[in-house]
Structures are given as structure tokens and as C-alpha cells.
Amino acid sequence: MSGEAGAPADGSGEIREISYFQAIFEAHQEEMARDERVVLIGEDISLYTRAGLLDGSLEGRVFSAPIAENGFSGMGVGAALTGLRPVVDLTIASFIYLAMDAIVNQAAKIRYMTGGQASVPIVFRASMWHEGSNAAHHSDRPYPMLMNAPGLKIAVPATPADVKGILKAAIRDDDPVVVFEDNSLWFKSGPVPAGDHLTPFGVAEVRRKGSDVTLVAIGGTQGVALEAAEQLAGQGVSLEVIDPRTLVPLDHETILASVARTGRLVIVDPANRTNGAAAEIAAIAAEYAFDQLRWPIVRVTTPDVPIPFSPAMEQPLYPSVADIVEAVRKLQ
Amino acid sequence: MTDALRIEMYRRIVRIRLFEESVKKQLAAGRIPGSVHLSIGHEGAVAGACLALNDGDQIVGNHRSHGHPIAKGAQLGGLMAELMGKRTGVCKGKGGSMHLADHSVGVIGESGIVGGGIPLATGAGLSARVLGNGCVCLCFFGDGASSEGSFHESLNLAAIWKLPVVYFCENNLYGATTPARDVLAVEDIAVRAVGYGIPGEIVDGQDVEAVYRVTKEAVERARCGNGPSLIEAKTYRYGEHAEGLIIPVAYRDTAEVERWKQRDPVEIQRRRLVEAGVLSDERADEIGDEIAGEVERAVAFALESDLPDASAAFDDVYGRPVAGEER
Known part of the structure; x- marks a missing residue:
């Protein structure tokens, strides 16, 4: 377990300078390759494999969805209940409101409401696109609302190493995690250990x-x-x-x-x-x-x-x- | 349809009916907190649909949640204990009447939010497809939910990816007190399937065998990889939206209620089996007695079970306790 930016987690990982954006896709690639239960669901994501951000062999587990945030987020919750470990890409954080029932009423509460019969291992990705003249429908930073929904874990990674480590840890977590990325960081680079780098939750x-x-x-x-x-x-x-x-x-x-x-x-x-x-x-x-x-x-x-x-x-x-x-x- | 299956249909209908009648009594006796949404009147639809599934298949339901797990084969004790808020309840007293999910028999969700469960069923279909495990998910919802965005989004999602899901509408003609005809742009919900390029079937929800046949066909279709279907069972609830709800004005005719009661799912199946010589009246009565015994034992189990400790409210928020969460 290493939270230190730049510290190799497995002792053998070389440290590379890569962007926050690349780190996101390394996390996806590695976790999808490691675990066949990991699927991606979201809008406009068929280009992930076509653009080479993810290996073409993963195409069958990339579900490029219609614009139906509540539907596909809830679908992710149902998939998480029945054996998959979905990553739902909500694209821009302001779109999360369309999926609030799936996230707050369903994902966050199902373990509790079933008395622990079920777990919901799902990751929601939401990128905060403020600072870009996108106006009020694309610029929210809504993590405080979800901090008020017990049952969710909320991450706000700020470095390439942490976004990779947090996404990988979130995918392996048995509870729903919402990862709020900062879009202004996407193309900033930093040191990221190669290989299995995990960022622990609850460790500043x-x-x-x-x-x-x-x-x-x-x-x-x-x-x-x-x-x-x-x-x-x-x-x-x-x-x-x-x-x-x-x-x-x-x-x-x-x-x-x-x-x-x-x-x-x-x-x-x-x-x-x-x-x-x-x-x-x-x-x-x-x-x-x-x-x-x-x-x-x-x-x-x-x-x-x-x-x-x-x-x-x-x-x-x-x-x-x-x-x-x-x-x-x-x-x- | 074997005789054994037809008798099992009868058993499940009776099991739901007698459980619900007992729930009504327990509520009146002050043993059940909150309110209850009874499945009385819906038994044929619910049992016929669930019996079209394999044991390993899943269902997702809604706030009118008691009939679903019973139809899927759940034991009654944990359900009754849940309604009484006991620690032995199937959800350890965290769910209650609107949320009787019993994962041991594949009931993976009962959503108190109208339409909230429909995407979950769609996700179970996605799992079945990705894992290749041959499972089908049956999704119960009411006429009201068919106007939710989640319904329309889910049908489209399941149709584009040919997910093995059967969307099953228990149309009981009223959303709480609002007549469905006043708030639906179409007379039959089944026609909404056309918009998603999938089959839409209407079935008499009071006839368990008819429901079974239609659902079985949809389940087979789903299991073979040919995608989802929409089924609309025309049914009726005999009681109010929720038991104990005081409704100051009449919103449906007494004559209408009586007319529906003339086509009672319990009586229809019993008469049919007796007339066909599959079941004697005596045997039918015995089945009733056996199930009444099951319900009595469930009530006794629930009554003698302890209430949860207040501290149990802090359990199962997360899989592993989160530091700083409890105070």
C-alpha cells in the first residue's frame, strides 16, 4: 500500500511521467485485463478501443450507451448486484443529477436495505469541467451533495498517480465509489508507478x-x-x-x-x-x-x-x- | 404444462393470499409498523410469471413487494419477521413492507421508488450476457412506472443489446388513486413495446396459466439471446393502495371492485383444476390448510423473534466500516 506519489507499490514498478488522462486509461486497461467482470458503461465510449486508449480485445466489455444516464447508471447497479464490477462513466459531473435515483436511492442503499444480503461494487466516474467557459450546465463540482448520501464513497484525486491508484482501488472495492476527476488536470503530467499501484481510501x-x-x-x-x-x-x-x-x-x-x-x-x-x-x-x-x-x-x-x-x-x-x-x- | 406445475401454481397463489390476509390482521393488531402494500388480487399475475423462471433466474420488483418473493419460492418466516421489523427478517429489519428482497431465491431488488428497479433488472440482464450464465431477469413494475423515464430508458437499453430481461407490468388500473386511463396516452401499456422494437403482449392477469404461458415464451426468447419482451398483465388490487391509508373520496366504483372479485385468481385456478380432475375439492382444501399452517408458523417465528439492537442501524452501511463514519 503506497499513497506516496512516485513510490512504486510493488517494489518493481518503474516511475514514468504520464498525464492524469493516461493514468485513467491505464487503470481501466489494467483492471479490465485483470478481472473479466469489469465492464465499462457510458456515452461515447466506443472510441476508447477504437482510439487505442484501451486494448481492442476489451471491446466486448465496453458498452457505449444511449444518452440515458439514469437508465444506464441503474443498469450498472443491477449488473453490480449480479456479478459484474461496472465502471459507469457519467462524462461530466453535472450530468450526475440525471442519475441521482440510481446512485443515491439504489447504489448507496441496497447493501443496507437488504440487511447486507447484497453488495454493489460499482464505480461512477464524473469529470468536473469548471474553469472552461462551459456555463452552469457543465461546470458543477457536486461531490458535497453525495457526501451527504451514506453508503457512497467519494474520491477527488488530484494527481496522475492518485487518479490511477484510486480508480484501481475503487474497482476492487465492494461498495459504490464516485470518483470526481478535475478536467483541468487531465493533461497535466506527474510521476506514476507502473504496475499495481493502489491508493488507499481514507488516507490523506x-x-x-x-x-x-x-x-x-x-x-x-x-x-x-x-x-x-x-x-x-x-x-x-x-x-x-x-x-x-x-x-x-x-x-x-x-x-x-x-x-x-x-x-x-x-x-x-x-x-x-x-x-x-x-x-x-x-x-x-x-x-x-x-x-x-x-x-x-x-x-x-x-x-x-x-x-x-x-x-x-x-x-x-x-x-x-x-x-x-x-x-x-x-x-x- | 404438467399437473404438478398447475397444482404448484395454485399453491403459490394461495400462499400469497393467505400470507397477505394474515399481514392485514397483524397490521390491525399493531404488530407491523408503517403501512403495507398488499398483493391481494395480483396473485395470478405474480405467481404465473415467477413459475416461468428457473430457480437460478432473478426477479426485481417494486413497493408492492410481498407477492414477488413468495411467488419465487421464498420461505415465509423471514418475510413476516421483516414486516414486523425483527432482526430475523430477510433484510434484518432494514427493508420492511416495500422492500422484501430475498437474494437466496434470486429476488435481487424491491424498489420503493416507482420505476427505480427497472434499470436494475436491465443490469441483471447485462450480467447474464457478459457472464454467459444463461440467467433471465423478470422485472415487475406497475402501470404508474411505465410513465417513468427509467422504464423507457431500460427498454431501449435492453433492446439494443438484446439483454435477457422480461419486463412485466402488473397493470392494476390505478396509480394510488389516479386512474391509469387518465395519465396514460395509450390504452394498453403493451403497445409501448413497439417504440423499442420488442414484442409486447397483453395477458389476463387473473388467469395464472395464461400468464405462465405468455411469460414462458418471453423467458425462452430472452434465454436464447433474442432479447427482451414487455408483458402487460391486466389485474386489480382488491384493497387500497396501502393498507390503512385513509382515502377521503371514492376513486373507484364498488361495483368495479366487486366485478373484479368475481374473477378471483385463486378461485379461477381452483375451479379449473377441480373441473379438469387434477385436484379434488378435498385436496384443494388440504392445500389451503397446509399453507395456513405455514403462515401460522411464519407469524409465530416472527412474533418470537427479537427486535434488532438500536446499534444495528450502523451495520451494513459499507462492506467494511469506514473510519470516521460513526458518531
Whole structure:
């Protein structure tokens, strides 16, 4: 088990620089080759094998579906109940609302409602296409809604190594997992171990060690978080940057241990502010680390507005380096 | 159709009927929490359809969920205990009346969300196709669900991939209190099959043998790789949408209810078997007595079973406990 980006999991894996996008397909390819029960279901995915993203021999397990998100997501749930391990590609995260019954009422609850008679080993992939002038129907970051649905596991991988490791671990998990990719990361590269690299769930990664402020950054905000940490280091402020990697389960220990040392907590979350992942992490810190906190918790989030089309309006909404620097300065 | 099969049809119809009559009594006696959606009136449709399957085949059902597992061969004790919210219930007290899924007999889902189970059945068909295990999935739903998107999406999905699924509509003419004729653009739900290029058949849901024959044909077709079918059984529920539901105004004629009761699935099959000399009246009565005994034992088992510990509410949320989940 290795969560370390760049650390070979099986001791023999060479480390390559590959993109987040390539890492996604390596995970699919390897898991489909390893386990014949793994099938892919989604829109426009027949091109996966035709474009060589997946081996042509896997074609019979790639179901390029009509545009029927609830139907094919529920079909995936039924397939998971009866012996397959489906990966349902919902394409863009905003489309998840069309499949809410399949995901929230069925996938999340079936193990529970049947008293443990059944399990639902299914993975839903949803890519968050914000920051691209796609307007409000294609730009949501809806993971907080699903964090409120017990029975689901929620992952927000931020590096090529983690997206590969999380997808592979999710496919092997016996519970439903929703993996929220950040589309802006798709073509960014990073070190990824070859071979069987698995990222454990509920284990945060400390992306940068520090002693003055704990900065929990969700998903694709790692970039701005690390840049802000670098800037502030030049001003003598040491930030510890933590990437939770999975939001359900959430690694309370790593976050609370860091807060115990720093006494200051800033959370950066690309989701909307109200009831976001940042709100949950803030609540956990307030409940369990109140005595260690020396300053009020600060959230840096996207405000509660639908995403507008024009870049002039859209870009300033998301957490930026300047927003984080300003938030940290408030704590001085 | 062998005599043994025809008698088994009768047994299953009677088993559903007597179980449901007992459920009504247990509810009135305050032994069942919540409300119950009874299958009384639907027995012929449900039993005829399930008997057209092999033991290894699967079914998916809906909120009117009691008849489905019984028709598929489930033991009654775990079902009655589930209705009473006991730890020995088939779902350990987590499901209740609308969700009597018994995986041991292939009942893989009973969805309380109207139409929610239809894609699941489609997925069981996908598994059968990919795994090549020869299974067929029978999907029960009502007239109301045939207006859900999940129904239309599923029929299209199953048709394009020729999945071994039989979509079986128990059309009891009312969605809660709304007459189906007021909310369906077509008179017969079966014609909706045309839009998906699959067979659509109408059958008399009160005639278990007719239902068996039509379903058997669809099941064979599915098993041979020729794809899904839609069957519409015209049936009727004798009671209210849910037992105990107080409905302030009449939404159906008493005469209509009485007319349907004249074509009772239990009586139709009994009379047919007696007239054909397959069953004597005495033997038919004995079967009734045997099943009444089964139901009594199920009730006794449920009554003497313990309630779950309150802490069991935290079990089975995930396969392995998730750190930080419980507080």
C-alpha cells in the first residue's frame, strides 16, 4: 500500500511521467485485463478501443450507451448486484443529477436495505469541467451533495498517480465509489508507478510539510494551494498542505494532528460554499480540535452562484493563490 | 404444462393470499409498523410469471413487494419477521413492507421508488450476457412506472443489446388513486413495446396459466439471446393502495371492485383444476390448510423473534466500516 506519489507499490514498478488522462486509461486497461467482470458503461465510449486508449480485445466489455444516464447508471447497479464490477462513466459531473435515483436511492442503499444480503461494487466516474467557459450546465463540482448520501464513497484525486491508484482501488472495492476527476488536470503530467499501484481510501497525503498553518486543499486546488504555500514561505509563513484524496472516508487523523500542531486551519474547496466539503472539515475541526485552534477556521471556496459563461465573471469565482494568501494573512 | 406445475401454481397463489390476509390482521393488531402494500388480487399475475423462471433466474420488483418473493419460492418466516421489523427478517429489519428482497431465491431488488428497479433488472440482464450464465431477469413494475423515464430508458437499453430481461407490468388500473386511463396516452401499456422494437403482449392477469404461458415464451426468447419482451398483465388490487391509508373520496366504483372479485385468481385456478380432475375439492382444501399452517408458523417465528439492537442501524452501511463514519 503506497499513497506516496512516485513510490512504486510493488517494489518493481518503474516511475514514468504520464498525464492524469493516461493514468485513467491505464487503470481501466489494467483492471479490465485483470478481472473479466469489469465492464465499462457510458456515452461515447466506443472510441476508447477504437482510439487505442484501451486494448481492442476489451471491446466486448465496453458498452457505449444511449444518452440515458439514469437508465444506464441503474443498469450498472443491477449488473453490480449480479456479478459484474461496472465502471459507469457519467462524462461530466453535472450530468450526475440525471442519475441521482440510481446512485443515491439504489447504489448507496441496497447493501443496507437488504440487511447486507447484497453488495454493489460499482464505480461512477464524473469529470468536473469548471474553469472552461462551459456555463452552469457543465461546470458543477457536486461531490458535497453525495457526501451527504451514506453508503457512497467519494474520491477527488488530484494527481496522475492518485487518479490511477484510486480508480484501481475503487474497482476492487465492494461498495459504490464516485470518483470526481478535475478536467483541468487531465493533461497535466506527474510521476506514476507502473504496475499495481493502489491508493488507499481514507488516507490523506501531506503535499507539503509546514508548521504555522494547516491548509486542506480539495481535489484540483492542490496547484493554487502549493503555489500559495511557496509564496508565503518567502514571507516566513510555513503552510502544511494536506490533500484528503477521499472525502468519504475522510482522514480525520491527519487533519486533526496537523491542526493540533499549527492551531490554524484554512480549507480550500472548489465546490460551492454552503454545506461544502470545506464546511464539513471545518465542523470536524471545530468539534474535535477546538482546544487546539488558536484562530477561527477560514474557508476559501467558490461562492454560492451558478457558474457563469464569460471568463470575466467565471475565473474570479474559484479559489486563487491570492485568495489563499489573503485568508492566511487574516490569521496572523 | 404438467399437473404438478398447475397444482404448484395454485399453491403459490394461495400462499400469497393467505400470507397477505394474515399481514392485514397483524397490521390491525399493531404488530407491523408503517403501512403495507398488499398483493391481494395480483396473485395470478405474480405467481404465473415467477413459475416461468428457473430457480437460478432473478426477479426485481417494486413497493408492492410481498407477492414477488413468495411467488419465487421464498420461505415465509423471514418475510413476516421483516414486516414486523425483527432482526430475523430477510433484510434484518432494514427493508420492511416495500422492500422484501430475498437474494437466496434470486429476488435481487424491491424498489420503493416507482420505476427505480427497472434499470436494475436491465443490469441483471447485462450480467447474464457478459457472464454467459444463461440467467433471465423478470422485472415487475406497475402501470404508474411505465410513465417513468427509467422504464423507457431500460427498454431501449435492453433492446439494443438484446439483454435477457422480461419486463412485466402488473397493470392494476390505478396509480394510488389516479386512474391509469387518465395519465396514460395509450390504452394498453403493451403497445409501448413497439417504440423499442420488442414484442409486447397483453395477458389476463387473473388467469395464472395464461400468464405462465405468455411469460414462458418471453423467458425462452430472452434465454436464447433474442432479447427482451414487455408483458402487460391486466389485474386489480382488491384493497387500497396501502393498507390503512385513509382515502377521503371514492376513486373507484364498488361495483368495479366487486366485478373484479368475481374473477378471483385463486378461485379461477381452483375451479379449473377441480373441473379438469387434477385436484379434488378435498385436496384443494388440504392445500389451503397446509399453507395456513405455514403462515401460522411464519407469524409465530416472527412474533418470537427479537427486535434488532438500536446499534444495528450502523451495520451494513459499507462492506467494511469506514473510519470516521460513526458518531
